[in-house]
Amino acid sequence: MSEAPASAQLIEAFANTVDVELGTDELATPGALSAWLADRSLLDRERRIGAEDHALCLRLRTGIREELGVNVGDTADAALLAGADEALRELPVLITVRGACRDGGVLSPAADLTPVRKALAGLAIAWSELVVTGEAVRLKRCAEHACAWVFWDVSKNRSRRWCSMRVCGNRAKARRHSAKQAAVAADRQP
Template sequence: MLEAPSSAQLVEAFVNTVDVELGTDDLAVPDQLPAWLAERGLLPSGTPVTTEEHQLALRLRDGIRENLGVHTGDTPDPGLLRDADEVLRRLPLVATLRPGSRATLEPAPGLTPVRHALAALAVAWTELTVTGEAARLKRCAEHTCAWVFWDSSKNRSRRWCSMRVCGNRTKARRYATKRTSAPGTAG
């Protein structure tokens, strides 16, 4: 099995702060964002977050989540992608050359601590897209779930976070639809 790189694990954790199935959001209010960022070493504990910074984080998260649905056949909402693009423009990154290695992306100097942390999320997302690894990060095709997962299959063909749960739900629903719409069946 192919293990997810740290950038994928970070992005996956960020977008999964929303649980569609349970109807929960770990970042629903501004006070939750600094704790989440601090737990991942992106922000010093106790750093305050403004309402605007909280909104930037939510717009970034929603746009990345929407983008990940493409990998399982969904058509993304262009408005959510535009919003995320606008956030990315407000979180500048700089490329830095390191002796004997490739260039690295880093949050631009001068950002507030929270914007610096959000820019670090943007760096992780950018690294995944540039390397093509973002194609392995997918949003479950079962829309009642929509959990984001790392596709460790050799041919990158997984569509559901769990075949036993979400895959079976989808297949059972298709089967039931075929049975009720088949000629000669009641329904």
């Protein structure tokens, strides 16, 4: 089982701040977002987040979750993706030469961003790293719509669909079996 890189772990945690099954949102308020970013060393603990930056963050998260939930044959909600792209434009990231060969860090938040926007740009950098390396395809949203948990696909052929085969995969298979049985029973009716 291969461990997800740090950028994938951050984006996975960010996307999973929404729990569809429980109907909860860890980032429901600016204060909650501030605490979440501080817990990940992206923002100083005493820093306050305004409504505009909070909304920007939620647009980014919604678009990332939408992109991660697109399965073969599905179409993503273009408005949600556009909202995330718009959020990313407000979080400019710079490519640097200095230290890139020694430190491996070539992306950094634009210097003129506020501390809160720099923290959010840290999420943009993590997403960019996954996209550029092609690893974003390994982050997926569970195909069980009642779950929608984001997970790191460790399967060899990158074909995993559910966060847990025992729970979500079983639910989907049980529904298919029941539908098949109902169809067979309906065909037997005169």
